[in-house]
Amino acid sequence: MGPLAQQLFEIARDHIYAFREEPFTLASGRKSRHYFNCKKITLHPPRLQLLANVLRDEIVPGLGLSPQAVGGLTLGADPIGCALALAYNSAGKLVYPLIVRKEAKGHGTGQKIEGDVAAVKEVLVLDDVITTAGSTLIAVRAFRDAGLSVSHAICVVNREEGGEEALKAEGVQISWVFKKSDFSLVKDPD
Numbered sequence: 001m002g003p004l005a006q007q008l009f010e011i012a013r014d015h016i017y018a019f020r021e022e023p024f025t026l027a028s029g030r031k032s033r034h035y036f037n038c039k040k041i042t043l044h045p046p047r048l049q050l051l052a053n054v055l056r057d058e059i060v061p062g063l064g065l066s067p068q069a070v071g072g073l074t075l076g077a078d079p080i081g082c083a084l085a086l087a088y089n090s091a092g093k094l095v096y097p098l099i100v101r102k103e104a105k106g107h108g109t110g111q112k113i114e115g116d117v118a119a120v121k122e123v124l125v126l127d128d129v130i131t132t133a134g135s136t137l138i139a140v141r142a143f144r145d146a147g148l149s150v151s152h153a154i155c156v157v158n159r160e161e162g163g164e165e166a167l168k169a170e171g172v173q174i175s176w177v178f179k180k181s182d183f184s185l186v187k188d189p190d
Contacts, residue, residue: 002058005177008041008050015040015047016157017183028132028161034180036157038128042079051080051156052087054177059154060124063175068120069148071098072139076128080156084126096120100142113146125153130174133163140172 001009016036018024023031041047060067067088071081081097088095098115123143127136140150153167158176167174 002054004050004054005058008047008054009178009182011047011050012041012157012178013183026131027129028134030131030161032159034159036129036159036180038076038156041156042076042083042128048079048083049087051177052083055080055084055154056087056091059175059177063152063173065124065152066093067095067122067124069096069098069115069117069123070126071100071115071123071143072126072153073100073135073142074102076135077126077139080126080128098123098143100139102138112142117146117148120148122149122151125150125172127153127155129157129159130155130163130167130176131159131161133166133174136163136167136172136174137170140167140170 016038018035018037019033021033023033024035026032041051070084071077078099085095085097096116096119098113098117101112101114104112125136125139130136136153143150150172153172153174155174155176156178158164158179160180164174
């Protein structure tokens with residue numbers, strides 16, 4: 001873990017992780033006593049900026065990528081994609097943020113993806129938390145349906161519950177900032 005990621009981990013441990021005996025219901029429909037609310041990072045400007053710097057300076061370079069575009073399914077990926085695009089912009093690199101709607105617009109152009117899709121050929125898919133990777137796969141398929149190449153995805157937290165395998169089955173390599181087992185506060189594995 002790089003120095004920026006270590007700094008973010010100290011924040012994440014104190015703000016995004018929750019444990020309780022009565023299980024939470026996750027977006028995947030699964031139940032778990034462990035919950036990660038990454039909105040405590042992605043909707044907090046200084047923390048979000050730190051996350052974007054972690055991704056730009058420590059995670060993405062380790063993958064050997066130079067993204068043209070970043071994004072994923074609304075809402076989890078939206079602030080991450082915009083912040084990462086701005087972080088790249090501040091470093092002199094143009095990276096387009098893209099947003100996949102849960103449903104195509106019912107008015108206007110009826111688009112499923114927002115952003116300058118025509119300007120790019122490949123997108124790095126983002127998500128806040130991956131459990132089964134259902135939301136991430138929706139974004140991957142939407143981008144591919146729009147003619148974009150997708151080979152990599154990054155999440156803030158990998159819950160280590162099958163998402164990595166599901167993405168690999170679709171030809172997508174997943175990386176993460178943290179995984180569930182990184183959190184020493186984890187009291188009782190599911």
